[in-house]
Amino acid sequence: MPRYEYRCRTCGDTFELNRPMAESAAPATCPGGHGDTVKLLSTVAVGGTARGSAPAPAPSGGGGGCCGGGCCG
Template sequence: MAIYEFYCPTCREKFEQRRPMSSAGEPATCARGHRAERVLSMFAVPKGAAVAEAPAGGCCGGGGCACASAN
């Protein structure tokens, strides 16, 4: 089971729904029965949290992508 976020444009509210990943693309309705749209979830990182350093060779750990050239 995964948690998905939805937005109801009629009510202008976001809500979460738990459903199997196989049902991720199915339509959802809000508590009032309006059609809701699935939205991308935002993940929070606490302010001041330490950020891990990228391994040598870039974030992919070996320079196999453009990330290595950005450093």
């Protein structure tokens, strides 16, 4: 079940709730009992490499685009 992060506008507390996606926009009450809350936009960071995999290749030069490809001139 997804976890959503909320902030209480009354006391400033930030808290998380596990709820179905269908209820993500439903009103949430903070642990202090206040009902004036807002759902925060959360980001997910995924990094690292899998075991046994080779490191990603380094970016190479070149490129496209008009001036990057030499068509301006």
